[in-house]
Amino acid sequence: MIELKGVTKEYAMGTQTVHALRGVDLTIADGEFVAIMGPSGSGKSTLMNMIGCLDLPTAGTYHLDGVDVSDMSDDEQARVRNKHVGFVFQQFNLLARTPALKQVALPLMYAGVGRKERTERAAAALASVGLADRMDHRPDELSGGQQQRVAIARALATEPSIILADEPTGALDTQSGEEIMGIFETLNTQGKTVILVTHDPDVAARAHRIIRVRDGRVQQPAAEQRQERHESE
Amino acid sequence: MNLSESFLSALDTLAAHKLRSALTMLGVIIGVAAVIALMAIGNGVQSSITDEITSVGSNLIVVSPDMEHSGGYPPLSLADVEALADPLNAPAVSSVAASVAGNREVTAGGNSVTTSVSGVTANYFEVVNLGEFQAGDGLTQADVDTKARVVVLGASVASELFDGENPVGRMVKIDGASYEVVGVLAEQGQTLAGNPDENVYAPITTAQARLYADRTRTGKHAVSSITAQARSETEADAAIEQIEATLREAHGLTGDDESDFSTFSQTALLETVNTITATLTAFLGAIAGISLLVGGIGIMNIMLVSVTERTREIGVRKAIGALRRDILGQFLLESILMSAIGGLAGIALGWLLAQAFSLALDATAVVDAQTVLMATGFAAAVGLVFGLYPAWRASKLRPIEALRYE
Incomplete structure (x- = not known):
């Protein structure tokens, strides 16, 4: 359960103060499949960072599964991310020269899981995204779609409740993108909360709810969203 | 991790x-x-x-003349050696040797070599740790007492003069006088005190009488250096004090008079x-x-x-x-x-x-x-x-x- 109340984010850029978020109230229930959309500079990236515990709000509160995470230290945030959030990035962000199995085991290593259990769980995660036969492959030996699947397996390794994907199909061809979307849908039916950040209306349309961000504010309700999307795209 | x-x-x-x-x-x-x-x-x-340094012999104390404070005369003589050898004067000293040194041409048959010729006391070889001979023997007290015309050769000098033959019993000439070779030192190699292999050793009295005429202010034959051995390493400092006191008294120095000699110990050098x-x-x-x-x-x-x-x-x-x-x-x-x-x-x-x-x-x-x-x-x-x-x-x-x- 993600609950943001009156979240604002300001940061200084040169002499100016940028208001990235201006009082966001947002609730995402467990098991939801949502898409966050919005033009560049709308604050959607800041919102994503906030939800992913990569950033802290200037004001307002953020409760993740009932725990206040709005005022945490770097390391506390890192532990929350490790346990609750799986990240999938547009550019995959795999470690160079590292075999798939090790990539996927990395979050488990940071979680302090022993080597044997870690390897087993990483292998299971890779198998669940259809890469059981690619465990020893390095990123440069894998296609874009396969790399993104390794990234998803890595996001799943610690069995977080939330998958946060930032333009996950942005760097992929249509077919690979379709496969990746299929994986997200499967994960959602298995009960994961899936949050996509995207520009692509077709990708966003696969979600069950679209959250539109503009000028640092979340626009609701859903009825207006659909209409606005048709106007702007 | x-x-x-x-x-x-x-x-x-x-x-x-x-x-x-x-x-x-x-x-x-x-x-x-x-x-x-x-x-x-x-x-x-x-x-x-x-x-x-230690191969020359441990516990050694070398007494050298200090010409700046001796009024132009060499200050040390065999009388000083005798004074230092007296246990009443220097109980921490176990033995005292002396030498007088200079360069001379030494010839044997057709060969000649100009090298260091030292006059030494009979115990010199033992005190400065040169006591090994490849042939013959060292100098005796009798040689010194009788001013015998005998020499001990360093290893290099011996082979240069006699082309590898055994020189013991043969004669060498120094300043026109003949000397019988009684011994040849074993090869020593370069030491801090010079190279014994390149040296010729005669009895100190012989050298004083025939080669080196320097005399002290009081007319005694001079010696170039005195080497004393302390009874033990721990007594080296005491030995130095006793040597200095003995020599100052022998040279008639009192109070603030500068010593006309200097002492240097092996340990201090080390x-x-x-x-x-x-x-x-x-x-x-x-x-x-x-x-x-x-x-x-x-x-x-x-x-x-x-x-x-x-x-x-x-x-x-x-x-x-x-x-x-x-x-x-x-x-x-x-x-x-x-x-x-x-x-x-x-x-x-x-x-x-x-x-x-x-x-x-x-x-x-x-x-x-x-x-x-x-x-x-x-x-x-x-x-x-x-x-x-x-x-x-x-x-x-x-x-x-x-x-x-x-």
Whole structure:
């Protein structure tokens, strides 16, 4: 359960103060499949960072599964991310020269899981995204779609409740993108909360709810969203 | 985070940039090798000098004339030797020898050589530790008492004059007078006191009467130096005091009169030489240490570059849950590993250099455990100290900024 109340984010850029978020109230229930959309500079990236515990709000509160995470230290945030959030990035962000199995085991290593259990769980995660036969492959030996699947397996390794994907199909061809979307849908039916950040209306349309961000504010309700999307795209 | 895994992963990262890692390590390799080699050479020189000094005989005290305070006359004579040999005067002295020295042409058959000809007391060879003869024997007290025309030859002089034949019983000529060879010294090699192999020794009385006419102010035959042996090393200081008191009294010096001689003990010489060589060694080590420092700065430089290059990687690691200490440890391990590998290679290289030096200069360079430990410790410390800042920078990176970094 993600609950943001009156979240604002300001940061200084040169002499100016940028208001990235201006009082966001947002609730995402467990098991939801949502898409966050919005033009560049709308604050959607800041919102994503906030939800992913990569950033802290200037004001307002953020409760993740009932725990206040709005005022945490770097390391506390890192532990929350490790346990609750799986990240999938547009550019995959795999470690160079590292075999798939090790990539996927990395979050488990940071979680302090022993080597044997870690390897087993990483292998299971890779198998669940259809890469059981690619465990020893390095990123440069894998296609874009396969790399993104390794990234998803890595996001799943610690069995977080939330998958946060930032333009996950942005760097992929249509077919690979379709496969990746299929994986997200499967994960959602298995009960994961899936949050996509995207520009692509077709990708966003696969979600069950679209959250539109503009000028640092979340626009609701859903009825207006659909209409606005048709106007702007 | 498992240490052996972190270790392997750090090795992996270093291996991914082989040339860069090797060049970075080179700084440490050169630094450590320089420390090891220079310290080894310094220690080698020190021990060979020490060996030479002690080979002359320990507990020795040499009394030399101080012509500046003797009014132009040589101050020392055999009377002084007798005074010092009296246990009532100098109880800490066990034996006293004297010599008078100069250069003369020595001929035998068709061969001639101009070399140092010394007049010595009968116990001289024993006192200055030259007591081994390859042929014949030393000088006797009777030789000295009768001013016998006999000589003992150094090893080189003997072979030059007699072309390898046994000279004992044959005659040599010095200043026109004939002397019978009674003994040949075993080969000694260069010592701090000169080279006995190049020396010819006659009884001191013979030399005083026939070769060296210098006399003291009171008209006694002069001696060039007196060598006394203390009963033990611990009594060396007492022996020096007794010698000085005895000689001052014998020379009629009182109160503030400057002594017309100077004393120098083997231990004092040893201490002086050790102090000098130790300082020199430390100095060389310090210079080598500077190169190690430069190597450390090289590590820091490359680690800072590495942190910048891998900003995105750091961002990803943090996003998936790496704590600050995980990142800190990762980068620190890489720099320590670089300096440690460089340190080991440097020890090997330094050892090789020391061996090469030993061969080239016929001295023994001593690579001691202390130096190796020190250099290793220093190298690891260099990796730690100079790796700390880049690693700290890496651990401080904020994940959102690191992820955004192109």
